[in-house]
Amino acid sequence: LVNEVMRSFGTIDILVYNTGPPKPGTFSQLTDEDWEYATRLLLLSAVWLTKRVVGHMVSKGWGRLIYVTSLTLRQPIPNLVLSNTVRLSLAGLVKSLAIEYGQYGITANGVMQGYIETERIKQLAQEEAKNRGVSIDEVIKNWSAEVPVRRYGKPEEIGYLVAFLASDKAAYINGSMILIDGGYVKCVF
Secondary structure, eight states, X not given: OHHHHHHHHSOOOEEEEOOOOOOOBOGGGOOHHHHHHHHIIIIIHHHHHHHHHHHHHHHHTOEEEEEEEEGGGTSOOTTBHHHHHHTHHHHHHHHHHHHHHGGGTEEEEEEEEOSBSSHHHHHHHHHHHHHHTXXXXXXXXXXXXXXXXXXXXXXXXXXXXXXXXXXXXXXXXXXXEEEESTTXXXXXX
């Protein structure tokens, strides 16, 4: 992937890392293999990709490392033990990269997205509906009611934040995990 980008564009200035979700489930339902897969999916793939691009950014003296993750870093969600646990390590990676590479004009930040209109939300709603014996529409309506803005976010709203973080206007934002969730997470910090 990195070689293909280098051949096509000659440089890598911005990395936006986003991956699919790990398997839902409770602690007692998950196998050792589930944990290993989630660690490779959510942490190690970010590490491996970052290792392959950050050198290009250092040599250029500018770069943006942006990791799109989940609000589960701030507020664990029932039945998402893998996401609640493994995604926390991305926050440590972001802060570590910010400290190490800020001197080279490279910023590292995370975006913790809340409920966004995606296939993942539909999948989770379907699971919840099945477990509770209700309709998917009822689950989505109930979940939306928990968000102070009374709706799910749109994918483009995440894109606007990522585009800002990738710009020169965000040069002093470094090592931050930014929550974009319509006010869903109730903690102050």
